[in-house]
Amino acid sequence: MTLAAVREQGEQPPERAGRIETAPLPLAERETAPDYPLEALGxxxxxxxxxxxxxxxxxxxxxxxxxxxxxxxxxxxxxxxxxxxxxxxxxxxxxxxxxxxxxxxxxxxxxxxxxxxxxxxxxxxxxxxxxxxxxxxxxxxxxxxxxxxxAAKPKGKQPMSESEATYxxxxxxxxxxxxxxxxxxxxxxxxxxxxxxxxxxxxxxxxxxxxxxxxxxxxxxxxxxxxxxxxxxxxxxxxxxxxxxxxxxxxxxxxxxxxxxxxxxxxxxxxxxxxxxxxxxxxxxxxxxxxxxxxxxxxxxxxxRLLKGRDPSxxxxxxxxxxxxxxxxxxxxxxxxxxxxxxxxxxxxxxIGAEAYTAWARLHDAIEVESSEEGRFRDVRPFASKAAENAARIATVLALVEGEAAPTVDHIERAGRLVAYYLESMAIRTAEARQDTEELRARELLEWIKGHGGVLHAQDFKRLPSEYRSAKKARPLLAFLVDTGHLQIDGSSPRGLPASWRLAGEV
Structure with missing residues (x-):
């Protein structure tokens, strides 16, 4: 992979003609998962x-x-x-x-x-x-x-009569x-x-x-x-x-x-x-x-999970x-x-009647729209197809636990927030599974380097997160980050292998 691409002469303003773009290529990003809405449980x-x-x-x-x-x-x-x-x-x-x-x-x-x-x-x-x-x-x-x-067995050799058998x-x-x-x-x-x-x-x-x-x-x-x-x-x-x-x-x-x-x-x-x-x-x-x-x-x-400051009693x-x-x-x-x-x-x-049904129907329709080809939940349609029914079930559980005879609008809306959490979380996990896993791992390694002084030496691989500690795992990701312009090689071993890396553009 090249570090930069030379734009065609006719695609650039005159003052930038012939200039080489050196900005790092963007890496895949993980979406931030939503927080579980505990307050919706009541x-x-x-x-x-x-x-x-x-x-x-x-x-x-x-x-x-x-x-x-x-x-x-x-x-x-x-x-x-x-x-x-x-x-x-x-x-x-x-x-x-x-x-x-x-x-x-x-x-x-x-x-x-x-x-x-x-x-x-x-x-x-x-x-x-x-x-x-x-x-x-x-x-x-x-x-x-x-x-x-x-007692019902006939005495001797007499066969059982039809009335006796019926009885x-x-x-x-x-x-x-x-x-x-x-x-x-x-x-x-x-x-x-x-x-x-x-x-x-x-x-x-x-x-x-x-x-x-x-x-x-x-x-x-x-x-x-x-x-x-x-x-x-x-x-x-x-x-x-x-x-x-x-x-x-x-x-x-x-x-x-x-x-x-x-x-x-x-x-x-x-x-x-x-x-x-x-x-x-x-x-x-x-x-x-x-x-x-x-x-x-x-x-x-x-x-x-620290115990400091907690009352043991x-x-x-x-x-x-x-x-x-x-x-x-x-x-x-x-x-x-x-x-x-x-x-x-x-x-x-x-x-689920009257106003509560109206709220549930609105939730149902919103999920249906987001299940379309252009919708947020298109990749998790099997889960989305049962989401409105799950919301009705959750709302009823909440209502009965809280002593209500049937779900109210509030119960439907709270159940909707919970179902939205489940669908959104599933959509994010599904999208990540389709992304380049190595690219996501490279981003995580880059963030670690940024948070630890911006420099990494080969002898410090043991300090990396557990999934990157071996040279076999770390070196391909580091090479990818060099190729995409995020890191630069800062030194080599006597054998000619890269031995240290620093953030690109930093001295």
């Missing part, structure tokens, strides 16, 4: 997320994801949302948080889900007693059934309808399910469940996402987001079935290397699975905002669900 969720981020010392967006995901899990069995004439569906939400090792994902998740974990612990304490009672009830039921069958059939049908069912497992959430495991959980346990994991690689790398099972798992999880019935087809009698009225929310935390593979997976992209997720990836706080369990969040979440997750005889949830329908 007084209950937003204040709790802010305080959790402070106490755990995690990025604010991670905390926002965690509390909103927990709230969706708590309310999804209580209400469905109707978007005027444009359909109705669950308020379930799917989240994906990308954060590196040591970012305290587990600590944050544990606190955000504390009321749900507490309820699960209480259920576990009573589970052995329930299992024992079920075992006794089933043994009594089996003895009763066997005794009726034995036995009706009696057994009545008894079979009374067969004791095992108590549900105490867990509301699971982390590494297969499609069959999800089906069984929603069939026999809690009809409103959560796919939650602070190590999401367990889900994406587990048996349920193996080559054999990933298609079934992705299809089932996607159907649950849509609110559609899920099916299971098996060869053995009684193993097939259809489940309606089940709900699932999800929050999966992934390390960046795993997230890159997941987000680039053609199957997950092609089936629209990833487009259902609201994704956060924020800059790391590692190196800034005041932690999250002493914080009024977190206590208020825990109290409300506990109230919601323990609220009884309306369940029919088949085990299906019948949530209360919530309408």
């Amino acid at each position: 007084s209950v969720l937003g204040e709790a997320a802010e305080r959790l981020a402070y106490h755990v010392q995690t990025p604010r967006g991670m905390a926002g994801q965690s509390v909103l995901a927990a709230a969706a899990l708590a309310v999804q069995g209580l209400a469905d949302v109707a978007r005027g004439p444009h359909g109705s569906g669950p308020v379930s939400l799917f989240f994906l948080t990308v954060a590196g090792s040591g970012e305290r994902k587990s600590s944050l998740d544990r606190l955000a889900l504390a009321p749900i974990r507490e309820m699960e612990t209480e259920k576990r304490q009573h589970h052995p007693e329930e299992l024992a009672a079920h075992k006794a009830a089933r043994e009594a039921w089996e003895m009763r059934r066997d005794s009726l069958v034995s 036995l059939q009706e009696t057994l049908a009545a008894i079979d309808a009374e067969e004791p069912q095992p108590p549900p497992t105490p867990s509301v959430t699971f982390s590494e399910p297969t499609a069959e495991g999800i089906y069984r959980h929603l069939q026999h346990n809690h009809p409103s469940a959560g796919l939650f994991s602070d190590e999401g690689v367990g889900f994406f790398g587990g048996h349920g996402m193996s080559e054999e099972g990933r298609g079934r798992t992705v299809a089932m999880v996607s159907k649950l987001w849509d609110g559609d019935p899920i099916t299971r087809t098996r060869g053995a009698a009684g193993d097939s079935g259809v489940l309606a009225g089940r709900r699932l929310s999800a929050h999966l935390m992934l390390q960046p290397v795993v997230a890159a593979k997941v987000l680039g997976d053609p199957l997950l992209q092609g089936q629209g699975f990833l487009a259902r997720f609201l994704i956060v990836q924020e800059p790391s706080l590692v190196g800034q 005041q932690g999250p369990h002493h914080d009024p905002a977190i206590a208020r969040y825990w109290s409300r979440l506990s109230e919601l997750v323990r609220a009884p669900l309306k369940v029919d005889e088949s085990g299906a949830i019948t949530p209360r329908p919530v309408q």
